[in-house]
Amino acid sequence: MPVPRFWRKIRHRYNLIGSVCRNCGTYYYPPRNLCPTCRRAGKMEEYQFKGTGKVVSYTVIRTPPDQFQELKPYVLGIVELDEGPRVTSQIICDPEEAKIGMRVRQVFRKYTEDGEDGVIYYGTKFEPEDEEYDSGGDNL
Amino acid sequence: MRDVAIIGVGYTKFGEMWGRSFRDIMIEAGLEAITDAGIEGREIDAMYVGNMSGGRFIAQEHVSALIADYSGFARDFHIPATRVEAACASGGLAVREAYINVASGLHDIVVAAGVEKMTDIGTEMTADVLASASDREWEGFSGATFPGLYALIANYHMHRYGTTREDLAEVSVKNHNNGSLNPKAQFRNRISIETVLNSPLVADPLRLYDCSPITDGAAAVILAPAEVAKKYTDTPVYIKASAQASDTIALHDRRDIATLDATVFASKRAYKQAGIKPTDVDVAEVHDCFTIAEIVAYEDLGFCRKGEGGMLIREGVTAIDGDIPVNPSGGLKACGHPVGATGVKQVAEVVLQLRGDAGKRQVDGAEIGLTHNVGGTGATAVVHILSR
Numbered sequence: 442m443p444v445p446r447f448w449r450k451i452r453h454r455y456n457l458i459g460s461v462c463r464n465c466g467t468y469y470y471p472p473r474n475l476c477p478t479c480r481r482a483g484k485m486e487e488y489q490f491k492g493t494g495k496v497v498s499y500t501v502i503r504t505p506p507d508q509f510q511e512l513k514p515y516v517l518g519i520v521e522l523d524e525g526p527r528v529t530s531q532i533i534c535d536p537e538e539a540k541i542g543m544r545v546r547q548v549f550r551k552y553t554e555d556g557e558d559g560v561i562y563y564g565t566k567f568e569p570e571d572e573e574y575d576s577g578g579d580n581l
Numbered sequence: 582m583r584d585v586a587i588i589g590v591g592y593t594k595f596g597e598m599w600g601r602s603f604r605d606i607m608i609e610a611g612l613e614a615i616t617d618a619g620i621e622g623r624e625i626d627a628m629y630v631g632n633m634s635g636g637r638f639i640a641q642e643h644v645s646a647l648i649a650d651y652s653g654f655a656r657d658f659h660i661p662a663t664r665v666e667a668a669c670a671s672g673g674l675a676v677r678e679a680y681i682n683v684a685s686g687l688h689d690i691v692v693a694a695g696v697e698k699m700t701d702i703g704t705e706m707t708a709d710v711l712a713s714a715s716d717r718e719w720e721g722f723s724g725a726t727f728p729g730l731y732a733l734i735a736n737y738h739m740h741r742y743g744t745t746r747e748d749l750a751e752v753s754v755k756n757h758n759n760g761s762l763n764p765k766a767q768f769r770n771r772i773s774i775e776t777v778l779n780s781p782l783v784a785d786p787l788r789l790y791d792c793s794p795i796t797d798g799a800a801a802v803i804l805a806p807a808e809v810a811k812k813y814t815d816t817p818v819y820i821k822a823s824a825q826a827s828d829t830i831a832l833h834d835r836r837d838i839a840t841l842d843a844t845v846f847a848s849k850r851a852y853k854q855a856g857i858k859p860t861d862v863d864v865a866e867v868h869d870c871f872t873i874a875e876i877v878a879y880e881d882l883g884f885c886r887k888g889e890g891g892m893l894i895r896e897g898v899t900a901i902d903g904d905i906p907v908n909p910s911g912g913l914k915a916c917g918h919p920v921g922a923t924g925v926k927q928v929a930e931v932v933l934q935l936r937g938d939a940g941k942r943q944v945d946g947a948e949i950g951l952t953h954n955v956g957g958t959g960a961t962a963v964v965h966i967l968s969r
Contacts, residue, residue: 442721450718499733512724517729529716541737564722
């Protein structure tokens with residue numbers, strides 16, 4: 442991904458910052474400038490999500506894009522945050538461990554990098570909520 | 582709005598055509614359609630071209646002008662030529678734009694074409710281009726591949742409705758069987774359930790044989806006002822409905838990740854326009870980019886209730902001799918999926934079926950046909966209903 446495109450949304454990616462519409466009460470992640478329900482009547486504000494939710498569906502990516510090769514196989518899921526919105530994210534667990542409905546919590550992790558001299562793309566991943574906390578160095 | 586007919590169709594052999602270029606295959610399909618229609622080039626008023634990503638597959642934008650030039654419509658006739666893009670639904674959208682153009686009365690004879698040359702670049706890059714049909718910043722960033730997104734649909738569908746791994750495999754077996762009867766199909770080999778179940782995992786639960794291939798190919802259809810169609814052909818096929826719908830770009834934002842609401846809305850609009858019910862459809866070409874996509878399409882097109890798609894394939898309802906034959910061409914799985922061409926090829930195929938010109942894969946007595954073309958994971962759907 443081109444660096445500016447990543448850089449613009451660093452806060453939102455690192456901290457799970459999205460939006461909430463104070464008119465209809467709907468939460469959005471990723472952030473939106475316009476509430477798709479209320480449109481011009483909407484009142485959008487920034488919102489930092491609690492970072493907990495459950496797995497709606499998951500898969501195990503066996504043939505990833507080049508920049509993800511070193512992570513394969515990895516679990517990719519759709520997580521429904523407790524506030525409502527759903528996000529596509531990696532889930533840090535063994536492929537056999539993943540389950541639909543599993544409770545997960547947000548963690549800060551590396552996704553990819555642009556070679557040795559390029560930027561490192563960090564972002565949010567999720568891990569099972571009942572896991573012991575670990576610093577996750579080798580989970581990337 | 583006036584009624585519109587299709588008076589000629591053509592599509593190239595689908596497959597890996599390393600010796601032939603983008604323009605080679607597009608011209609071949611166009612000439613076949615024009616010859617089939619029995620018209621003169623000078624009669625053509627306008628052209629729409631469905632193409633997903635000339636820019637990234639062959640580093641060529643402005644492909645509408647290129648094709649108008651190489652088909653001989655630019656230098657003397659200077660006809661308007663327009664590219665339309667909706668990822669893998671680009672072809673269906675080209676047919677729809679051509680339909681609107683003729684129906685409105687603006688033009689009389691209009692070509693709808695679709696083309697994609699996908700094998701000039703490596704598989705890795707091709708996969709990256711295809712992933713751009715979903716939300717690059719919020720799906721692709723996380724390592725979501727295109728098969729991965731459909732795998733999320735599959736896993737959820739299996740979990741919620743009890744659809745089985747074997748049901749998915751049956752779709753592939755059926756479509757390979759149909760493809761074996763189609764001389765233009767990329768894959769003409771029959772396969773067994775075991776072939777699918779033993780093929781490498783791509784994104785669980787989807788395996789290699791659940792995925793449509795990377796394909797070069799082109800297709801074209803010629804549209805004319807219904808009132809003059811008989812002047813050109815004894816067997817015009819009429820466009821009874823053309824409908825299109827949109828949905829969220831990202832799969833995770835859908836109301837239900839196992840339903841393509843764009844398909845639901847496009848097909849409802851199409852059935853209403855044509856004045857028919859789903860059960861009236863005699864033959865359908867649907868968007869089986871992955872096996873799960875065909876099962877979900879059965880449900881969203883109203884061929885069965887939600888969650889019963891697995892049963893339809895299990896009971897042979899959609900086989901070529903079943904009640905609702907689906908993808909007699911071999912579908913995207915076996916006939917191939919040159920993304921921008923697919924939607925046009927689907928229409929061309931159904932026209933052949935309704936004319937009785939489909940050879941060994943002919944569905945007996947087909948009078949009403951449906952095509953269903955999807956962009957991305959369902960952010961765009963285009964449905965056409967055709968009749969004799």
